[in-house]
Amino acid sequence: MSNQPSGAQLVISTLKALGVETVFGYPGGAIMPIYDALAGSGLQHILVRHEQGAAFAADAYARATGRTGVCMATSGPGATNLITGIANAYMDSVPMVCITGQVGTHLMGTDGFQEVDILGMTLGIVKHSWLVRNPAEIPAILAEAFAIAREGRPGPVLVDIPRDIAATRVATSDAATFPEWTPPAPDADALKAAEKLIGQAQKPLFYVGGGVEMAGAAQELRDLVARTGIPLVSTLKGLGTLPTTDELALGMLGMHGTRAANNAVQEADLLIVLGARFDDRATGKLNAFAPNAKVIHFDIDRAEIGKLRKADVGIVGDLKIGLPALNPKVGPIQKWVEKCKADKWEHRFRYNAPGQGIYAPGLLKTLSEKAGDKFMVACDVGQHQMWVAQHCEFPNNRAHLTSGGSGAMGYGLPAGLGAKLGRPEMHVVTVSGDGSFMMNIQEMATLNRYNIPLKIVLLDNSSLGLVRQWQQLFFEENYSEIDLSDNPDFVVVAKAFNLDAFRITHRHEVDAALDRLLAAERPTLLHVVIDPRENVWPLVPPGASNADMMEERWDEPLDSY
Amino acid sequence: MSHLIHIELDRLEGSLLRILGLIERRGFHIDGIELFDLGETKRGLNVTVRVRDAGRTLETLNLQIDRLYGITRLDADPRGATAKPAKAKQEARA
Ligand SMILES: Cc1ncc(C[n+]2csc(CCOP(=O)(O)OP(=O)(O)O)c2C)c(N)n1
Ligand SMILES: [Mg+2]
Numbered sequence: 001m002s003n004q005p006s007g008a009q010l011v012i013s014t015l016k017a018l019g020v021e022t023v024f025g026y027p028g029g030a031i032m033p034i035y036d037a038l039a040g041s042g043l044q045h046i047l048v049r050h051e052q053g054a055a056f057a058a059d060a061y062a063r064a065t066g067r068t069g070v071c072m073a074t075s076g077p078g079a080t081n082l083i084t085g086i087a088n089a090y091m092d093s094v095p096m097v098c099i100t101g102q103v104g105t106h107l108m109g110t111d112g113f114q115e116v117d118i119l120g121m122t123l124g125i126v127k128h129s130w131l132v133r134n135p136a137e138i139p140a141i142l143a144e145a146f147a148i149a150r151e152g153r154p155g156p157v158l159v160d161i162p163r164d165i166a167a168t169r170v171a172t173s174d175a176a177t178f179p180e181w182t183p184p185a186p187d188a189d190a191l192k193a194a195e196k197l198i199g200q201a202q203k204p205l206f207y208v209g210g211g212v213e214m215a216g217a218a219q220e221l222r223d224l225v226a227r228t229g230i231p232l233v234s235t236l237k238g239l240g241t242l243p244t245t246d247e248l249a250l251g252m253l254g255m256h257g258t259r260a261a262n263n264a265v266q267e268a269d270l271l272i273v274l275g276a277r278f279d280d281r282a283t284g285k286l287n288a289f290a291p292n293a294k295v296i297h298f299d300i301d302r303a304e305i306g307k308l309r310k311a312d313v314g315i316v317g318d319l320k321i322g323l324p325a326l327n328p329k330v331g332p333i334q335k336w337v338e339k340c341k342a343d344k345w346e347h348r349f350r351y352n353a354p355g356q357g358i359y360a361p362g363l364l365k366t367l368s369e370k371a372g373d374k375f376m377v378a379c380d381v382g383q384h385q386m387w388v389a390q391h392c393e394f395p396n397n398r399a400h401l402t403s404g405g406s407g408a409m410g411y412g413l414p415a416g417l418g419a420k421l422g423r424p425e426m427h428v429v430t431v432s433g434d435g436s437f438m439m440n441i442q443e444m445a446t447l448n449r450y451n452i453p454l455k456i457v458l459l460d461n462s463s464l465g466l467v468r469q470w471q472q473l474f475f476e477e478n479y480s481e482i483d484l485s486d487n488p489d490f491v492v493v494a495k496a497f498n499l500d501a502f503r504i505t506h507r508h509e510v511d512a513a514l515d516r517l518l519a520a521e522r523p524t525l526l527h528v529v530i531d532p533r534e535n536v537w538p539l540v541p542p543g544a545s546n547a548d549m550m551e552e553r554w555d556e557p558l559d560s561y
Numbered sequence: 562m563s564h565l566i567h568i569e570l571d572r573l574e575g576s577l578l579r580i581l582g583l584i585e586r587r588g589f590h591i592d593g594i595e596l597f598d599l600g601e602t603k604r605g606l607n608v609t610v611r612v613r614d615a616g617r618t619l620e621t622l623n624l625q626i627d628r629l630y631g632i633t634r635l636d637a638d639p640r641g642a643t644a645k646p647a648k649a650k651q652e653a654r655a
Contacts, residue, residue, distance in 0.1 A: 123579050124586055128630040131574045148630060303624035 007135030008033035008166040011099065012041045014142045014176045020070050022046060022061065022421060024054035026081075028074025029114060031101025033166035046421065046450065048414065049442035051078050055085020056411050056440070057418030059094045060378055063401045064419040064426075066216065068149050072099040076114030079160075083122060084408055086156045090125040091405025092237065093214060095154035097145050102131065104164040119160050127155035135168045139176035151181050153301040154214060183215075186298070186317030191325050193313045194272070194296045198328035201270035201294075203336045204230045207253065210237030210404065211275015211299060212319055218242075218397040220323035221274065228330050230272070231340040233261040235282050237404045238275070240394030248337070250344050254282035255540045256386040259347040262546040264340050265290050273297045275319055278308040279405065288545035298322060349391060356507050357531045360384065360459050361391040363510050367429065367457065368392035370514055375399060376426040378419050380412030380436030383465040386536045388431050399426070410439030416454045417446055427455065427518055434460040434487050444497035447523040455517050456499075456525040458490055461532040469535045473550070474542065494525040503527040563592055563611045564619050564638050571631035572602055580606065580626060587622055588614030603633065 005013065011034050015023065022044045027035040038045055048054045051073040058069030069089075073082050079100040089096045103112040119129050128148050130141050138161075145157040198204055212221050218241045225232055225242055232242050233253040242249050251258030253265055262284075265271070271293045276282070283289040286308060297304070297311035298319060305314035315322060353359040364387050368375050373395055379385045379402040394400050401419055403411040416430030437458055447454055468482040494501035500522050504513045517526045538551040570576050577596075584591055593609035610622070623637045 119575050120578065123575060123582050129575065133574075152628075301628065303621060303628050306618075307621045 004169040004171050006033060006037065006167055006169050007132070007138050007161065008037040010135065010138040010170075010172065011142065011161065011166065012037045012043060014139045015070065016041070016043055017139075017176045018143060018146050018178065020068075023070045023072060024048055024057040024061070024418065025072035026051050026054055026074070026078060028078045028101065030075035030103050030163045031072065031078070031099075031161075031166075033163060034072070034099070034101065034161070046417075046446065049445050050440060051081030052085050052410065053414035053417075053440050053443045053446065055082045055096070055098065056088065056408075056414035057421075057443075058096050058098075059085060059089045059092075059418070060401050060411075060415035061418035061422040062089075062094050062096055064376065064398055064428075065422040066398065067422070068095040068097055068146055069418070070097050070099070072101075074101045074114065075103050075118070076116050078114075079118040080116055080121070083125070084406075084410075086122055086158065087125040088403055088406040088408045088411065089156040090127075092210065092403070093154050094156065095149040096156040097142070097149050098156060098158045100158065100160045101166070102160045102162040105133070105162045106164070108162065119158065122158055125156070126158050129158035129160065131160045132162070132165050135165050136170045136172045139172065143176040143178060147179050147181060153211075153299075183318035183321060184300075184316070186315045186322040186325070188325075190313060190315040191322065194298070194315060195326060195328040197270055197294060197296055197313055198228070198230075198272065198326075199331060202331060202333060203268045203292075204270040204272060204330070204333060205264050205268040205293075206230055206232035207235075207265070207271050207273045207276055208232055208238040208241050209235040209274065209276025212238065212241045213397040215275065215300065215319040217320040217323055220320055224323050224326060228328060229337060230330065230333070231264060231337055233257070233264060235276050235279065235404070236389055236402060237400075239389060239400045241397045243395045244393050245395065247341060247344075250340055252389055254279075254284065254546065255542075256390065256536055256538070257282075257540075257546070258344070258390070259538055259549055259551070260340065260344040262540070262549060263343055265293075266545075266547045268293045271295050273299075273311075274323075275299055277304050283308070284540045284546040285544055288547065355531075358504065358507050358510060358528055360528070360530050360534065361387050363457075363514070363528065364388055364431065365391040365393070366510065367514050368394070370518055371427040371429065374425070374427040376419060376423060376428045377401065378412050378416035378428065378430045379403070380430070380432040381407050381409045381466075382433040382436055383461070383469065383534070383536045384431055384433045384436075384459040386466070387459075390536075409436040412436055413440045413443045413456070414446075416456070417443055417452055420452050420454045421450075429455045429457055429517075431457045431459065433465060434458065434462060434484055434490070435464045437490070441493070444494060444499055444523070444525075448498045452523055453521055454523050455520060456494075456523075457517070458525060458527050459530055460487065460490065460527060461530050461534065462487060463532045465532070465534070466536070468532070472535070473539075490525065490527045494527075499523045499525050501525040501527065503529065505529040563609050566608045566610060566623065566626070566638070567634075567636040568606045568608065568626065568632060569599060569603060569634035570606065571633065572604055573631045576631055577606065579629060581608070583625060583629070584608065584610055584622065587625055588612065588617035589622060
């Protein structure tokens with residue numbers, strides 16, 4: 001045996017050279033050479049219990065830390081199990097590198113054991129992908145993969161490595177380094193044109209998406225809002241970029257947005273769109289969206305400008321460079337700002353729900369207030385996800401990890417795990433539903449193995465609540481396959497995984513339970529039993545204009561929650 | 562109305578499928594393709610496309626193709642006046 005490194009050893013040494021500390025993965029036949037090289041390498045590997053968990057954990061690790069997440073899996077079923085997670089990262093523009101084992105090159109194309117064309121299957125959900133044909137190229141390909149994942153609009157990159165390529169020893173002196181990348185500065189003329197439009201506007205409004213925090217420009221945005229005094233609405237992913245408690249933060253726009261946010265969009269005469277993409281859940285009926293507004297659209301990805309809504313001024317480039325350069329002379333907008341603030345106050349959420357049962361929105365609001373500055377949430381998908389977006393306060397950016405573009409149930413638990421590993425100083429809370437939790441419930445074993453002190457709030461309405469709500473409202477109460485009243489005892493299940501777990505069913509128990517959860521030093525699950533009939537309000541019916549919100553409210557004294 | 566898109570690209574695993582798949586997925590018919598050789602590391606591709614889904618524009622499609630890795634040149638309808646070359650992303654990085 002020579003002293004030359006194998007392809008597999010190059011994978012590990014390159015990951016380390018690129019600064020990777022943590023990899024989420026699961027071994028198997030075709031990737032065995034890489035796992036062989038991994039053992040004793042000093043690279044931290046987190047063994048999840050399903051490859052989907054690895055992809056979601058890597059995704060959340062990236063969102064929480066701003067670094068690139070890494071996951072790996074074997075060929076065939078291992079690789080296909082990653083796919084939902086890759087799609088999730090693609091839809092939300094999360095930098096991630098996925099390494100898959102592939103069958104040996106002599107078997108490729110012969111229907112070899114555990115062969116799938118993972119490169120072909122994922123073409124539409126990656127920024128780029130490689131099939132490695134020459135082991136000597138591994139350092140260069142991996143360095144390029146990491147560069148592509150984080151540059152411009154971030155996204156997932158796949159590197160598929162056949163078993164024989166990983167096992168072959170090669171002479172290489174190629175030490176991997178990150179290629180330098182200078183974020184593109186936005187065009188000065190476009191910025192000037194934007195300043196002019198802002199100066200002319202009487203009802204300007206910021207519409208902020210996830211792109212701002214991904215550009216590391218949250219502070220730059222906060223400064224811009226402070227210097228212009230222009231109010232702001234946020235997408236699901238943009239929440240916390242400006243603290244949600246800021247008086248100019250009108251909340252989330254769109255289907256489950258706030259009335260104040262949707263009203264402001266409908267009335268605005270100028271939308272300043274920053275790192276957002278006019279997603280249909282945000283815009284409602286597109287041709288009724290912001291009917292009076294001119295549009296400034298600022299994004300790193302020029303393919304987004306004009307994709308769904310014509311931009312009067314398009315600005316392509318890095319938001320971190322561009323936002324500080326925006327210094328418009330804002331016109332007399334006080335009346336407009338006062339109206340927005342008054343709207344926010346008038347339509348603020350009420351927490352005095354009737355009855356003694358636990359009101360999930362109130363619980364979530366209290367949770368976020370108690371956790372304060374250290375609050376970070378990893379969400380699942382459903383009603384509970386919308387309640388988190390509506391009712392939690394986010395003083396920080398990178399603190400609301402949620403499956404936005406993809407809406408993938410099962411994200412919450414592995415995402416919480418990945419986020420907690422990346423940001424151990426935070427109170428990371430997974431908020432899940434009884435349906436979603438079951439989709440990656442096995443990851444409690446990962447929490448236990450590494451003793452990751454994740455806090456889990458499981459909002460159990462014994463149903464696929466969001467689907468039930470739509471069936472109630474839009475399918476004439478024809479309830480079809482949404483009942484989960486035969487759920488297992490989640491406290492028993494969690495304890496079987498060696499988590500601490502306890503249950504609450506009454507409103508008066510909430511305070512003490514949240515204190516106990518936040519003080520916990522071990523992985524802990526709080527099982528919250530809630531009324532299955534509870535709905536998410538307000539709501540824009542599918543296909544309707546954001547001006548047509550449905551709402552439910554109780555006209556009782558406020559603040560008695 | 563059909564449009565000709567002229568693309569020059571690095572010879573990379575899956576690169577043709579990547580482009581053709583994107584065009585169909587983004588709401589266009591592919592009416593014709595023509596491949597030509599540009600040496601060891603590059604090739605050329607002419608694709609004739611036609612809009613399938615209302616609301617999709619050739620301009621956005623071009624930008625979506627152009628942001629793929631390994632596209633070194635893209636001219637929409639080189640017969641028309643709107644042709645504009647795209648920068649290679651590898652060069653843009655340097
Ligand atoms: C993987 C996946 N399958 C199906 C759906 C469709 N879906 C959206 S919300 C939802 C119900 C979620 O139920 P639960 O997790 O209990 O949350 P709840 O709405 O009850 O709070 C379903 C089935 C989805 N988003 N993701
Ligand atoms: Mg539920």
